[in-house]
Amino acid sequence: MSLRAFHIVFVTVCTLLCAFFAVWVFGFAADRTGVITALGVMGAIGTLGMPIYGVYFYRKARNILL
Known part of the structure; x- marks a missing residue:
């Protein structure tokens, strides 16, 4: 896996984590x-x-050629 592909996967995982966290806070947080x-x-x-x-x-x- 190239560094470019890893970066795209990492951004996707971070986006999903932020979405999960926001849903948890606004939907399920007890406090x-x-x-x-x-x-x-x-x-x-x-x-x-x-x-x-x-x-x-x-x-x-x-545009970066590897």
Whole structure:
């Protein structure tokens, strides 16, 4: 597996992890404090931001010849 392919897989796994974390915080967390809500917001931002970064990386890495 090339470093480029590993990076794409890693971004995908991170996106899924952020989505799982955001769903857990907003849907299933028993304790709804300010810190937990802030972490849920950060998970939601990560869920939206990681695919944007993944597309940016893919477009940039497509031009690199290995």
